[in-house]
Amino acid sequence: MSGERHRLDVWLWHARCVRTRSVAAELVRAGHVxxxxxRVSAPAQPVRLGDVLTIALTGRVRLMKVTGFSERRGDAQAARETYLDLSEPPRDGPDVQESPE
Structure with missing residues (x-):
């Protein structure tokens, strides 16, 4: 299983980082991955288990470790099983509590 690999654009789409495979390919071609x-610019770049992806999405950078593959694009729960999110949580979200001064 360690030799298993998938195309980068397909993996991004299956992991639900983007809405369509063509958007995934354009994200890679634009140098945002x-x-x-x-930096990679080829959507067909192979991704293997254990690889770490840095993805610049709208206003946020995500750091994701590849932990699995899926044969098709499933629901959000299935997508979360294909990666480990190493990103820092957003700082300006509603769950952030400000320190009293």
Whole structure:
């Protein structure tokens, strides 16, 4: 299983990082995705288990470790099983409590 790999654009789509596979391919071509720290521009770039992706999405950077693959795009729960989110939580969300001064 360690030799298993998938196309980067397909993995991004299956992991529900984007709405369509064509948007995933454009995100990669535009240089908004790094694979193990190196910028990639080919949507067909292979992704393997254990790889770490840095993805610049609208106003946020996500850091995701690939933990699995799926044969098709499933629901959100199935998508969450394909990665480990290493990103820092957003700072300006409603759950953030401000410290008293």
């Amino acid at each position: 790094r694979l193990n720290g190196a």
